[in-house]
Amino acid sequence: MSTTTPSTQVVTGTEAGRVAGRRKRAPLSEGARAERRLGWMLCAPAVIVMIAVTAYPVIYAIYLSLERYNLELPQQIKFVGFSNYAAVLSSPYWWSALEVTLIITVFSVSISLVLGMLLAQILHRTLFFRGTVRTTSLIPYGIVTVAAAYGWQYAWTPSQGYLSAAFNNTAALTNQVEAIIVIIIAEIWKTTPFMGLLLLAGLSLVPEDLQKAAKVDGATAWQRFTKITLPLMKPAILVALLFRTLDSFRIFDNIFILTQGANGTGSVSVLGYDNLFNALNLGIGSTISILIFICVAIIAFIFIKGFGTAAPGTNLGGR
Amino acid sequence: MAVTTTPRQKVGWTTANLVVIVLALFPVLWLLSLSFKTSTAVLDPSILPAQWTFGNYSGILTSYQFIRPLLNSIGIDLIATLISVVLASMAAYAIARLRFPGKSLLIGMALLIAMFPLIALVTPMFTIERALGLFNTWPGLIIPYVAFGLPLGIYTLSAFFREIPWELEKAAKVDGATPFQAFIKVIAPLAAPGMVTTAILVFMACWNDFLLAISFTSTTASRTAPAAMEYFSGGSIFTVPTGPIAAAACFITIPIIIFVLFFQRRIVAGLTSGAVKG
Numbered sequence: 001m002s003t004t005t006p007s008t009q010v011v012t013g014t015e016a017g018r019v020a021g022r023r024k025r026a027p028l029s030e031g032a033r034a035e036r037r038l039g040w041m042l043c044a045p046a047v048i049v050m051i052a053v054t055a056y057p058v059i060y061a062i063y064l065s066l067e068r069y070n071l072e073l074p075q076q077i078k079f080v081g082f083s084n085y086a087a088v089l090s091s092p093y094w095w096s097a098l099e100v101t102l103i104i105t106v107f108s109v110s111i112s113l114v115l116g117m118l119l120a121q122i123l124h125r126t127l128f129f130r131g132t133v134r135t136t137s138l139i140p141y142g143i144v145t146v147a148a149a150y151g152w153q154y155a156w157t158p159s160q161g162y163l164s165a166a167f168n169n170t171a172a173l174t175n176q177v178e179a180i181i182v183i184i185i186a187e188i189w190k191t192t193p194f195m196g197l198l199l200l201a202g203l204s205l206v207p208e209d210l211q212k213a214a215k216v217d218g219a220t221a222w223q224r225f226t227k228i229t230l231p232l233m234k235p236a237i238l239v240a241l242l243f244r245t246l247d248s249f250r251i252f253d254n255i256f257i258l259t260q261g262a263n264g265t266g267s268v269s270v271l272g273y274d275n276l277f278n279a280l281n282l283g284i285g286s287t288i289s290i291l292i293f294i295c296v297a298i299i300a301f302i303f304i305k306g307f308g309t310a311a312p313g314t315n316l317g318g319r
Numbered sequence: 320m321a322v323t324t325t326p327r328q329k330v331g332w333t334t335a336n337l338v339v340i341v342l343a344l345f346p347v348l349w350l351l352s353l354s355f356k357t358s359t360a361v362l363d364p365s366i367l368p369a370q371w372t373f374g375n376y377s378g379i380l381t382s383y384q385f386i387r388p389l390l391n392s393i394g395i396d397l398i399a400t401l402i403s404v405v406l407a408s409m410a411a412y413a414i415a416r417l418r419f420p421g422k423s424l425l426i427g428m429a430l431l432i433a434m435f436p437l438i439a440l441v442t443p444m445f446t447i448e449r450a451l452g453l454f455n456t457w458p459g460l461i462i463p464y465v466a467f468g469l470p471l472g473i474y475t476l477s478a479f480f481r482e483i484p485w486e487l488e489k490a491a492k493v494d495g496a497t498p499f500q501a502f503i504k505v506i507a508p509l510a511a512p513g514m515v516t517t518a519i520l521v522f523m524a525c526w527n528d529f530l531l532a533i534s535f536t537s538t539t540a541s542r543t544a545p546a547a548m549e550y551f552s553g554g555s556i557f558t559v560p561t562g563p564i565a566a567a568a569c570f571i572t573i574p575i576i577i578f579v580l581f582f583q584r585r586i587v588a589g590l591t592s593g594a595v596k597g
Contacts, residue, residue, distance in 0.1 A: 032418070034498065035417050035418060035419065035498065036417070036418070036419040036420070038413070038417060038419075038498050038499070039413040039417035039418070039419030039422070040413075040419060040421070042409040042410060042412060042413040042417075043409070043410045043413050043414075043421075043425055045406045045409065045410075046406045046407060046409065046410040046425075046469050046473065047410075047425060047428070049406065049462070049465055049466050049469060050428060050429070050432050050466050050469055050470070051428075052462075052466070053440070053444075053462060053463050053465075053466030053467075054431075054432050054435055054440065054466060056447075057440050057443035057444050057447060058439065058440075058443070060443040060446070060447065061439065061442055061443040064442065064443060064446065119339060122332075122335050122336065122339060125332075126332050126335065126336055127324055127328065127329070127332050128329075128332060128333065128336065129336050131583065132336075132340070133336050133339050133340060134583055134587065135579055135580060135583045136339070136340045136343045136344055137339055137343050138579045138583060138586060138587070139343055139344065139347060139575070139576065139579060140343050140346075140347075142523055142575035142576075142578065142579050142586075143347065143572050143575055144526060144527050144529075144545050144568070144571050144572065144575070145527055145529065145545075146529045146545040146548065146568070147350070147545070147548075147567075147568035147569070147571055147572055148346060148347075148350075148568075150350070150548065150564050150565065150568050151346050151347070151349055151350035151353070151565070151568065152346065154349075154350075154353055154561055154565065155346070155349055159362060159364065160362050160363075160364055160561070161364055162349065162364050162365075162366055164364065165364035189342070189346060193343070194590065197587055197590055197591055198590070198591055200587075200591070201591035243434075246434045246436075249436070250436045250437060250438065252437070252438065252529070252530045253529045253530065256529070268438070269436070269437070269438040269530070272438040272439075272441065272442065273438060273441065273530070273534070276441060276442050276445060276534075277534070282442060282445075282446060285441075285442040286442045286443060288438075288442075289436075289438060289439035289440070289441070289442050289443070290439065292436045292438055292439050293435075293436055293439040295436075296434060296435075296436045296439075300434055
């Protein structure tokens with residue numbers, strides 16, 4: 001970056017002012033230099049691990065996605081350019097999986113936003129048992145997704161589960177639309193507490209005085225919510241939405257346990273998994289990986305640029 | 320807040336609280352009830368077992384098919400948590416306290432990894448791990464868990480570290496401590512509560528992982544508990560393993576319940592600190 005070495009300080013008069021300005025920002029006293037070195041040293045191990053486990057594999061996946069590479073046919077490994085991408089993007093399986101993933105994401109995130117807002121209001125305003133409610137609502141957040149998914153699966157198994165019995169002994173998990181609804185319910189149950197807690201933190205930043213003033217001026221509860229609470233909570237809501245959307249787009253565990261992706265209920269992650277472990281096709285599997293990565297990047301970009309979501313932590317350095 | 324409580328408010332809030340508690344707990348209680356049902360009674364949709372049995376629990380707890388994965392889970396997740404909390408505290412200290420170029424790059428990178436689609440990692444990592452002999456070993460899971468624990472750790476810890484009274488560090492430096500000594504002797508003890516919270520969050524995240532666990536393991540040598548349930552079998556090929564799976568699912572929920580009961584306040588603080596305060 002702007003490392004001002006002693007040699008560059010020999011400058012003409014006109015440049016002197018500029019360099020002085022720069023030096024003010026990065027005064028390289030012995031202490032500052034030591035601080036900078038320490039900063040890098042302390043961050044280095046974390047950075048190395050994160051790059052080794054994510055950046056390198058992604059680059060390697062880009063390379064693999066350009067190859068015909070089936071583990072069952074090792075003698076046929078060959079560079080094929082973008083034909084894997086053409087194969088995936090022209091396959092109805094990809095588009096169906098993407099559609100299922102987007103439907104699950106949109107419904108589970110929007111419903112859990114509404115329920116999470118209700119939960120946040122309850123946690124914020126309830127007069128009794130605040131601790132108990134908070135503790136119990138953390139359990140769906142903490143429970144292993146797979147464990148909960150088995151519970152949902154058995155609950156919807158005909159002649160075995162209470163939910164199936166309650167709905168006329170339905171075999172909901174064997175039908176595409178009903179199975180997707182069950183998956184969305186399982187997602188909402190699991191993720192609403194997290195949403196609620198993030199929103200609660202945003203809610204506690206809304207000054208109580210403002211609410212009172214509006215109440216004195218005759219604003220109804222709904223007006224106070226839409227005109228005061230919501231606008232002030234916008235940053236918290238957007239961050240919660242960003243997190244939940246990206247998390248939901250990656251959905252795998254619930255679908256894998258509930259339906260194994262059968263009957264057109266597979267998400268893009270399930271499709272990627274199947275191509276690797278059932279078809280043993282590293283080339284196609286990597287192509288799907290890269291496409292999912294691109295989708296996630298697009299979603300993050302839309303949130304950060306489109307809605308002006310402050311990426312969490314971006315102003316950490318300023319403090 | 321309300322100065323007095325009217326009876327109507329009382330009823331309203333009690334109802335709201337009860338609804339939340341029932342919705343949050345009912346699916347868990349159903350699983351618990353299922354785990355106490357006998358192998359014939361699992362095919363009965365009643366909410367409570369007609370006949371209670373501990374057979375499912377004694378079955379899984381004497382089965383190598385569950386005990387070994389359980390030990391794998393505990394070992395792998397503890398090691399991964401320890402490493403990521405240590406590495407994350409170093410980085411978070413630097414972010415919260417030191418001036419150095421590249422800081423925002425690091426924060427951006429952590430954010431990127433926190434949002435990373437795990438499946439995108441599975442195919443290339445599978446190939447890499449097989450080539451390096453890490454497939455189906457403990458390190459084969461520990462390494463990715465550390466990498467994905469780090470962003471969570473860095474965010475949570477740097478939020479906690481900003482709250483620490485740093486004058487003490489200056490005082491230590493005046494007394495002749497190097498920055499490193501100041502970190503180890505003065506700040507680390509003050510940072511311990513934040514580190515415990517972070518450790519819990521990272522452990523819970525590792526404990527919950529399923530995709531990496533089924534992708535990078537092939538035998539009980541390194542398969543973790545959530546991944547192992549799939550491979551349970553019933554007493555005979557004609558019995559479904561519903562009871563044992565329900566028992567195992569409840570069993571692996573115990574640590575989570577303990578964390579939540581004892582550290583509720585801290586978990587909430589940790590979850591929200593990094594995300595909302597920015």
